[in-house]
Amino acid sequence: DQQVKQNSPSLSVQEGRISILNCDYTNSMFDYFLWYKKYPAEGPTFLISISSIKDKNEDGRFTVFLNKSAKHLSLHIVPSQPGDSAVYFCAASERYGGSQGNLIFGKGTKLSVKP
Amino acid sequence: DTEVTQTPKHLVMGMTNKKSLKCEQHMGHRAMYWYKQKAKKPPELMFVYSYEKLSINESVPSRFSPECPNSSLLNLHLHALQPEDSALYLCASSPPGGQGIREQYFGPGTRLTVT
Numbered sequence: 500d501q502q503v504k505q506n507s508p509s510l511s512v513q514e515g516r517i518s519i520l521n522c523d524y525t526n527s528m529f530d531y532f533l534w535y536k537k538y539p540a541e542g543p544t545f546l547i548s549i550s551s552i553k554d555k556n557e558d559g560r561f562t563v564f565l566n567k568s569a570k571h572l573s574l575h576i577v578p579s580q581p582g583d584s585a586v587y588f589c590a591a592s593e594r595y596g597g598s599q600g601n602l603i604f605g606k607g608t609k610l611s612v613k614p
Numbered sequence: 615d616t617e618v619t620q621t622p623k624h625l626v627m628g629m630t631n632k633k634s635l636k637c638e639q640h641m642g643h644r645a646m647y648w649y650k651q652k653a654k655k656p657p658e659l660m661f662v663y664s665y666e667k668l669s670i671n672e673s674v675p676s677r678f679s680p681e682c683p684n685s686s687l688l689n690l691h692l693h694a695l696q697p698e699d700s701a702l703y704l705c706a707s708s709p710p711g712g713q714g715i716r717e718q719y720f721g722p723g724t725r726l727t728v729t
Contacts, residue, residue: 531716542618542704542720543657588656592716601647601670602718604656 502526503591505605512612518576520608522589525570529591533602534563534574537586546587547574579612586610617641618721620705626727629695635724637688637705646688647718648680649704657704657720663688695728702726 504523512518520534530551535543549556549563549572556563562575576583589605618639627633637646645664649657662670663682671680677699679691688705702725706718 533717535720540702540723540725542620542706542723545717545719548717601659601662602657602716606656607654 500525501605502529503589503603503605505587505589505608507608508606509609509611512579512610514581514612514614515578518574518579518583518610518612520574520576520587520589520610522572522574522605523570524572524591526591526593526603527570528593529603530594531592532563532565532572533590533592534561535588535590535604536583537588537607543588576610579610581612581614584610584612618705618707618719620703620721620724622724623722624725624727626729627692627695628729629697631695632691632693634692635690635703635705635726637690637721638686639707639719639721640686641707641719642685642709643707643719644685644710645708646682647706647708648678648688648690649706649720651702651704651723661690692726695726697728700727 533548534546537543547558547561547563549565554565565572586607586609588607590602621636648660651657659672660674661680666682677694681689702723704723705721708718
């Protein structure tokens with residue numbers, strides 16, 4: 500049973516426009532969420548995170564929004580650049596429980612930013 | 615320094631070989647992880663070391679044997695692997711949990727091919 504879901508396998512956006520990547524989760528014990536970016540044949544690169552006590556966190560062109568009641572988070576990239584083309588993974592962790600601190604990953608969304 | 619290094623970058627081994635993957639970090643992180651990633655799939659957790667002690671083994675076959683010689687080094691010993699074990703093996707590390715930071719920093723991975 501997937502606890503973290505990224506329902507869009509791919510997304511194509513024009514350069515300069517906004518990219519919105521979505522992620523849903525089912526485990527109400529998750530209290531920390533992260534986004535990673537991954538290029539082929541490389542390790543994931545940490546992008547941005549958000550704690551469940553916040554509903555927004557911003558870092559440069561990247562903003563993550565968290566809607567706890569809907570168990571939904573999204574990553575906004577503005578403006579999108581061709582170098583942003585990669586696979587984006589959403590991940591979640593819970594402070595307590597059997598997997599405390601470990602990351603549960605979604606299946607990823609492949610973002611293509613066209614010049 | 616937010617770098618996790620892994621060697622070798624690529625490894626081809628036969629099913630009767632014994633080889634080791636190495637991971638190193640000098641960020642003072644006290645948790646280190648091994649993940650396996652197949653193409654178009656999210657990283658899959660294999661092992662977690664916390665303060666040099668194995669804390670989680672996600673039902674990984676015994677042909678994979680982890681070792682944490684010290685707080686900066688993590689090894690994965692491989693023996694009698696199967697072709698289906700071919701994958702990208704990722705190492706990650708994270709700060710001590712008391713700091714409230716749960717980001718994991720990944721290395722570039724070792725691309726393993728079992729023939």
